[in-house]
Amino acid sequence: xxxxxxxxxxxxxxxxxxxxxxxxxxxxxxxxxxxxxxxxxxxxxxxxxxxxxxxxxxxxxxxxxxxxxxxxxxxxxxxxxxxxxxxxxxxxxxxxxxxxxxxxxxxxxxxxxxxxxxxxxxxxxxxxxxxxxxxxxxxxxxxxxxxxxxxxxxxxxxxxxxxxxxxxxxxxxxxxxxxxxxxxxxxxxxxxxxxxxxxxxxxxxxxxxxxxxxxxxxxxxxxxxxxxxxxxxxxxxxxxxxxxxxxxxxxxxxxxxxxxxxxxxxxxxxxxxxxxxxxxxxxxxxxxxxxxxxxxxxxxxxxxxxxxxxxxxxxxxxxxxxxxxxxxxxxxxxxxxxxxxxxxxxxxxxxxxxxxxxx
Amino acid sequence: xxxxxxxxxxxxxxxxxxxxxxxxxxxxxxxxxxxxxxxxxxxxxxxxxxxxxxxxxxxxxxxxxxxxxxxxxxxxxxxxxxxxxxxxxxxxxxxxxxxxxxxxxxxxxxxxxxxxxxxxxxxxxxxxxxxxxxxxxxxxxxxxxxxxxxxxxxxxxxxxxxxxxxxxxxxxxxxxxxxxxxxxxxxxxxxxxxxxxxxxxxxxxxxxxxxxxxxxxxxxxxxxxxxxxxxxxxxxxxxxxxxxxxxxxxxxxxxxxxxxxxxxxxxxxxxxxxxxxxxxxxxxxxxxxxxxxxxxxxxxxxxxxxxxxxxxxxxxxxxxxxxxxxxxxxxxxxxxxxxxxxxxxxxxxxxxxxxxxxxxxxxxxxxxxxxxxxxxxxx
Numbered sequence: 001x002x003x004x005x006x007x008x009x010x011x012x013x014x015x016x017x018x019x020x021x022x023x024x025x026x027x028x029x030x031x032x033x034x035x036x037x038x039x040x041x042x043x044x045x046x047x048x049x050x051x052x053x054x055x056x057x058x059x060x061x062x063x064x065x066x067x068x069x070x071x072x073x074x075x076x077x078x079x080x081x082x083x084x085x086x087x088x089x090x091x092x093x094x095x096x097x098x099x100x101x102x103x104x105x106x107x108x109x110x111x112x113x114x115x116x117x118x119x120x121x122x123x124x125x126x127x128x129x130x131x132x133x134x135x136x137x138x139x140x141x142x143x144x145x146x147x148x149x150x151x152x153x154x155x156x157x158x159x160x161x162x163x164x165x166x167x168x169x170x171x172x173x174x175x176x177x178x179x180x181x182x183x184x185x186x187x188x189x190x191x192x193x194x195x196x197x198x199x200x201x202x203x204x205x206x207x208x209x210x211x212x213x214x215x216x217x218x219x220x221x222x223x224x225x226x227x228x229x230x231x232x233x234x235x236x237x238x239x240x241x242x243x244x245x246x247x248x249x250x251x252x253x254x255x256x257x258x259x260x261x262x263x264x265x266x267x268x269x270x271x272x273x274x275x276x277x278x279x280x281x282x283x284x285x286x287x288x289x290x291x292x293x294x295x296x297x298x299x300x301x302x303x304x305x306x307x308x309x310x311x312x313x314x315x316x317x318x319x320x321x322x323x324x325x326x327x328x329x330x331x332x333x334x335x336x337x338x339x340x341x342x343x344x345x346x347x348x349x350x351x352x353x354x355x356x357x358x359x
Numbered sequence: 360x361x362x363x364x365x366x367x368x369x370x371x372x373x374x375x376x377x378x379x380x381x382x383x384x385x386x387x388x389x390x391x392x393x394x395x396x397x398x399x400x401x402x403x404x405x406x407x408x409x410x411x412x413x414x415x416x417x418x419x420x421x422x423x424x425x426x427x428x429x430x431x432x433x434x435x436x437x438x439x440x441x442x443x444x445x446x447x448x449x450x451x452x453x454x455x456x457x458x459x460x461x462x463x464x465x466x467x468x469x470x471x472x473x474x475x476x477x478x479x480x481x482x483x484x485x486x487x488x489x490x491x492x493x494x495x496x497x498x499x500x501x502x503x504x505x506x507x508x509x510x511x512x513x514x515x516x517x518x519x520x521x522x523x524x525x526x527x528x529x530x531x532x533x534x535x536x537x538x539x540x541x542x543x544x545x546x547x548x549x550x551x552x553x554x555x556x557x558x559x560x561x562x563x564x565x566x567x568x569x570x571x572x573x574x575x576x577x578x579x580x581x582x583x584x585x586x587x588x589x590x591x592x593x594x595x596x597x598x599x600x601x602x603x604x605x606x607x608x609x610x611x612x613x614x615x616x617x618x619x620x621x622x623x624x625x626x627x628x629x630x631x632x633x634x635x636x637x638x639x640x641x642x643x644x645x646x647x648x649x650x651x652x653x654x655x656x657x658x659x660x661x662x663x664x665x666x667x668x669x670x671x672x673x674x675x676x677x678x679x680x681x682x683x684x685x686x687x688x689x690x691x692x693x694x695x696x697x698x699x700x701x702x703x704x705x706x707x708x709x710x711x712x713x714x715x716x717x718x719x720x721x722x723x724x725x726x727x728x729x730x731x732x733x734x735x736x737x738x
Contacts, residue, residue, distance in 0.1 A: 081670075207635055325662055326669060326670060
């Protein structure tokens with residue numbers, strides 16, 4: 001019996017560990033994307049230049065795209081600097097264990113290496129652009145070798161504007177993100193030189209200039225979203241309602257759309273747009289976090305018996321000071337057992353897990 | 360003299376302004392035993408007079424004494440103690456910074472403090488003085504009065520780092536609890552002796568009681584002319600010599616409170632129309648996080664932060680947590696950003712009260728440091 005109990009505890013700990021690793025990968029990826037904005041635009045901004053940046057912006061490939069013509073794509077980040085130069089960026093903190101799947105990423109980068117439509121210019125086009133892979137430092141060399149072998153084998157042309165930039169937390173305390181080019185050249189001589197030697201960028205600096213961004217356009221672990229909602233929104237909301245002695249809680253009536261908008265204003269798409277000169281609700285822009293993520297997270301609260309779904313867009317939250325040492329751990333309780341081990345195709349090389357490889 | 364508090368109350372009722380009450384206090388020289396002028400610094404945002412006038416509790420009643428000043432009498436009706444007294448709240452030259460004055464026995468003050476003042480968080484926040492700030496003020500008091508008085512430290516409420524590191528480690532999971540000892544110490548030492556020993560033994564004062572002895576022609580009187588107390592939570596009291604001691608204390612200890620309120624102001628995203636502020640940092644003197652035990656201890660301390668919910672995103676090898684203040688509704692992200700720095704990152708709602716409470720808690724339970732706006736190398 002004791003052994004069984006130990007096994008269950010071990011499994012719960014493993015699950016929590018995995019969730020926290022995923023959350024930290026997510027935070028690091030968002031921070032890398034944000035710091036890359038700081039790295040590429042700060043000098044530019046100082047000199048009064050305009051810049052635009054966006055996460056998950058929809059761009060359209062040209063009729064001559066080598067991979068997929070005239071299709072919409074949603075890179076992790078799109079950046080445009082004042083010298084009429086743009087970057088289309090994909091960020092990877094890990095890679096699939098199965099190397100056969102790496103070609104998807106190569107194809108994705110080549111798809112971005114195009115005269116894309118959707119830039120913040122009069123004709124939606126830009127003169128110079130790079131397709132950039134931001135890749136976590138522990139995977140950068142391996143992927144560089146893979147990328148070059150594809151070219152050596154004649155599978156792809158070497159005439160491209162694809163740049164591989166490795167990133168890492170600059171030290172054990174992770175307050176900085178370090179960037180350095182592994183292959184290719186940036187179409188801007190100053191930036192190219194900076195990135196060739198490597199440059200670290202301060203996360204706090206980036207947040208204070210470009211928004212306290214906690215999300216990008218991919219859905220995080222629900223525990224992460226729930227923690228932010230509980231800590232930063234519900235805790236403030238409960239101060240506005242009376243304690244209900246019958247229910248033994250502070251009953252909050254929350255509208256899914258209101259919560260989503262507040263998250264977007266504070267930590268999501270609206271925050272980034274506000275600080276990066278982007279018109280909100282522009283046609284090609286994407287919202288994050290999305291209403292559906294918030295709704296799914298609130299459904300988890302219902303499973304945990306701290307919320308009740310009134311309608312599709314309205315929930316009653318039974319708010320209380322939860323007696324737990326760690327809210328992430330508390331919210332993970334809805335997962336009754338450890339997830340099934342990933343299939344070979346999904347398995348990851350590193351400790352990090354990854355949600356998907358977007359095409 | 361059973362009722363020096365009643366005399367103060369009478370004066371408050373007839374006073375036209377604060378100066379009249381303060382002048383009156385200045386002339387009191389003969390306090391009954393264990394009676395003091397108590398002064399408590401606090402932060403309040405809003406109309407403090409109407410806030411106090413509208414306070415309702417089953418444990419106490421407040422009645423306004425005079426429309427010209429913010430002053431009340433209080434009745435505390437608890438099973439074990441029924442006490443009454445009067446107090447007034449003097450605004451400082453800096454908005455939101457106030458000092459509560461009362462004259463009463465130490466016992467009555469402690470009940471008043473516990474039942475009324477401490478329960479008003481987050482509206483009323485008792486402010487914190489660092490040890491370095493307190494010692495600077497004490498040295499200045501000693502220096503200012505040195506021609507006529509000798510200062511001796513009478514009692515110390517202390518926290519001291521455990522000497523036996525091995526013992527600490529062997530306690531395993533209870534390491535955090537065993538890291539410091541708290542105790543009271545009675546002395547008759549000079550201020551410099553006490554400060555030197557404190558430095559040597561890595562001690563923190565929670566409260567310091569000192570006496571001032573009259574000195575005449577190199578003869579030092581045996582009966583103290585005044586007994587004074589100072590606690591790190593913004594409190595000062597004395598039973599004599601108020602007009603010569605307190606201005607020195609005030610001059611030295613009001614500015615750091617004012618500076619911190621200014622530093623903590625307008626940090627939350629919402630009050631800034633979602634334009635982020637810079638983060639804040641607590642910088643410690645030494646690279647304390649090089650020691651993994653200290654790193655873990657910090658994590659333990661944060662786990663035990665009262666009236667809050669915590670989320671730990673990462674605790675090893677780096678530290679990133681979210682703290683939500685249940686009483687105030689604010690939240691703050693904490694990072695250890697290098698071996699000697701903790702980052703405090705304001706979130707959607709982050710109030711002055713919540714920042715003051717958290718910083719005071721870290722200073723009181725972990726280590727004191729310098730709190731300031733984050734300076735980036737990239738700027």
